Each structure stands twice: as C-alpha cells, then as structure tokens.
Amino acid sequence: MSDIKLVIAGCGGRMGRSLIEAVLATPGVRLHAALERDGNPLIGQDAGLAIGQQTGVAIGSDVDAALAGADALIDFTRPEGSLAFLAACRRHGVNHIIGTTGFDDAARAAIAEAGTEIGIVCAPNFSVGVNLSFKLLDIAARVLNEGFDVEILEAHHRYKVDAPSGTALRMGEVVANALGRDLKTCAVYGREGVTGERDPNTIGFATVRGGDVVGDHTVLFAALGERVEITHKASSRLTFANGAVRAARWLAGQPRGLYDMQDVLGLR
Ligand SMILES: NC(=O)C1=CN([C@@H]2O[C@H](COP(=O)(O)OP(=O)(O)OC[C@H]3O[C@@H](n4cnc5c(N)ncnc54)[C@H](OP(=O)(O)O)[C@@H]3O)[C@@H](O)[C@H]2O)C=CC1
Numbered sequence: 001m002s003d004i005k006l007v008i009a010g011c012g013g014r015m016g017r018s019l020i021e022a023v024l025a026t027p028g029v030r031l032h033a034a035l036e037r038d039g040n041p042l043i044g045q046d047a048g049l050a051i052g053q054q055t056g057v058a059i060g061s062d063v064d065a066a067l068a069g070a071d072a073l074i075d076f077t078r079p080e081g082s083l084a085f086l087a088a089c090r091r092h093g094v095n096h097i098i099g100t101t102g103f104d105d106a107a108r109a110a111i112a113e114a115g116t117e118i119g120i121v122c123a124p125n126f127s128v129g130v131n132l133s134f135k136l137l138d139i140a141a142r143v144l145n146e147g148f149d150v151e152i153l154e155a156h157h158r159y160k161v162d163a164p165s166g167t168a169l170r171m172g173e174v175v176a177n178a179l180g181r182d183l184k185t186c187a188v189y190g191r192e193g194v195t196g197e198r199d200p201n202t203i204g205f206a207t208v209r210g211g212d213v214v215g216d217h218t219v220l221f222a223a224l225g226e227r228v229e230i231t232h233k234a235s236s237r238l239t240f241a242n243g244a245v246r247a248a249r250w251l252a253g254q255p256r257g258l259y260d261m262q263d264v265l266g267l268r
C-alpha cells in the first residue's frame with residue numbers, strides 16, 4: 001500500500017510543529033504539504049526547520065494547491081480556520097482530522113453535515129489516555145450517581161485562548177449523559193462572591209492558565225466521607241500529534257462519516 005499523503009494546517013503553531021515531527025517519524029504516512037496563513041514569515045521555509053529537520057516540503061498558503069492529490073488534512077488551528085479547511089476538504093474530497101477546540105453549536109452542525117460527504121475525525125483530545133478516561137468517567141458517574149458532587153478542573157499553558165478546554169467540556173458531557181442530565185443547563189463555569197450552597201445537580205468547572213502546562217484534567221466526584229478523582233496529565237504535545245496521525249491512517253480505511261477518537265481506538 002502506498003503512503004498516506006498528509007497536509008498539516010497551522011504547521012508553525014505549537015501543535016503544527018509536533019504534527020510535522022509525528023508525520024516524519026511514522027511509517028506509512030508522508031508529508032504532502034504544510035500550510036500557514038498568507039503573510040506568515042514561515043511561508044517558503046522548509047516545514048521541518050522549526051524542529052531541526054529537513055522535509056523537502058516548503059510551507060505554503062494555497063489551500064487548494066496543498067489539497068490536490070492529498071489523502072487527509074490535519075488541522076489544529078482555530079474554529080474559523082477549521083471551518084474554511086472543512087469547506088476546502090469537501091471541494092477536494094479529502095479526509096479531515098480536526099483537533100481544534102472552541103467550536104460553537106453552528107460549527108459542530110457544519111462538521112456533522114460535512115461528514116455526509118467526506119471522512120472526518122473530530123476530537124477535543126487525541127491522546128489515548130484521555131479517551132480511556134472518557135470511558136472510566138462514564139463508569140464512575142453511573143456508579144457514583146447519588147450523593148457525589150462532580151467538579152471538573154483543568155490547567156493549560158498561558159497561550160491557550162479557549163476555556164474551559166474542549167476536553168473538560170467533553171468530560172462534562174460524558175458525566176452529564178451518564179447521570180441523565182443536560183450539560184447545557186447543569187454546568188457552572190466558575191464561582192465568585194456569595195454563591196450560596198452548592199446545588200447537587202450542577203457540574204462545576206474550574207480553569208487554570210499558566211506557564212507551559214501541556215494539559216491537565218481532573219474530574220472530582222466528592223461525597224460526604226469519600227472522594228474519587230480521575231486525572232490525566234499530558235507532558236508532551238507529541239501525544240496528541242501521534243494520536244492525530246493514527247486517526248488519519250485509520251480513517252483511510254473507513255467509509256465517509258463523522259468519527260471521533262473513541263471510534264479510532266475501538267472504545268465506542
Ligand atoms: N484535540 C487535541 O488533542 C488538541 C487540541 N488542541 C487545540 O488545537 C488548537 C491549536 O492549538 P495550538 O497549536 O496550541 O495553537 P497555536 O496558536 O500555537 O497554533 C495555531 C496555528 O493555527 C494557525 N491559525 C490560526 N488561525 C487560523 C485561521 N483562521 N486559519 C488558518 N490557520 C490559522 C496559526 O497561525 P498564525 O500564527 O498565523 O496565527 C498557528 O499556526 C487549539 O484549538 C487547541 O485547543 C491542542 C492540543 C491538543
């Protein structure tokens with residue numbers, strides 16, 4: 001079988017650089033093109049420069065040229081960028097791996113609709129450990145379904161622009177579904193002042209931003225007399241990047257449709 005040809009969007013970003021590294025280190029895949037936005041000083045440079053490697057692929061800004069002949073685009077950028085890449089992937093019939101977080105409901109609907117035409121893996125977290133944690137959380141919430149308060153804590157680096165993290169929100173959805181609640185109505189995003197006693201039906205979120213934290217998540221189930229904590233800590237972005245490349249390889253053998261990392265890992 002020939003190598004899967006991958007395009008990396010936002011290749012100069014934190015995740016973009018890790019994705020280039022992951023692609024170069026993974027057998028069975030090949031860097032087809034690397035994208036940055038028009039005017040970015042990286043345009044024209046070798047895509048491996050930032051990680052001290054030579055790829056032979058110059059960074060470009062022409063999305064249509066990059067997607068011609070490609071098998072999949074891997075995109076960890078921003079919601080508006082991902083929606084534009086989604087439209088381009090549809091035009092070219094190219095699979096789309098989406099790691100971007102911070103989508104609103106309309107964007108999610110657009111991604112789901114595009115899944116009728118192309119293959120998409122969209123996940124707020126591509127690490128194996130976090131995806132296992134989603135399963136563990138479902139079990140924990142079903143068992144700890146009485147007398148336990150649920151609080152979700154996340155910490156990330158100072159540059160992160162969305163809060164709570166996409167992973168924390170997905171953790172909230174998993175727990176809410178298991179408890180028969182709707183996260184839209186039971187979530188509490190931070191507290192301040194005289195808040196009154198805690199409403200037992202809520203799911204609380206706490207966000208920390210600082211330094212170079214790659215990504216920490218804890219879900220706390222707290223009762224009177226005991227606590228259960230499920231924690232995941234990422235220490236390298238290569239964890240996410242390797243997961244995204246794995247998803248691109250998996251998607252190449254699937255019918256078109258919208259999938260997430262649970263499907264890739266057989267955890268559905
Ligand atoms: N699903 C997962 O496992 C993970 C998801 N993420 C998510 O990935 C995203 C990126 O994170 P990170 O790498 O830290 O961010 P960075 O800011 O380091 O990188 C973002 C990249 O995307 C580019 N970009 C920004 N806006 C657009 C746009 N509108 N069109 C095209 N390109 C654009 C940036 O270019 P420029 O420099 O020109 O702005 C930059 O190259 C975030 O949403 C984050 O939450 C992160 C880690 C893991």
Ligand SMILES: O=C(O)C1=N[C@H](C(=O)O)C[C@H](O)C1
Nearest residue numbers: 101124125160165166167215
């Ligand atoms: O922005 C990041 O860095 C990360 N974002 C993702 C999220 O919002 O959940 C995943 C990971 O924790 C790193």
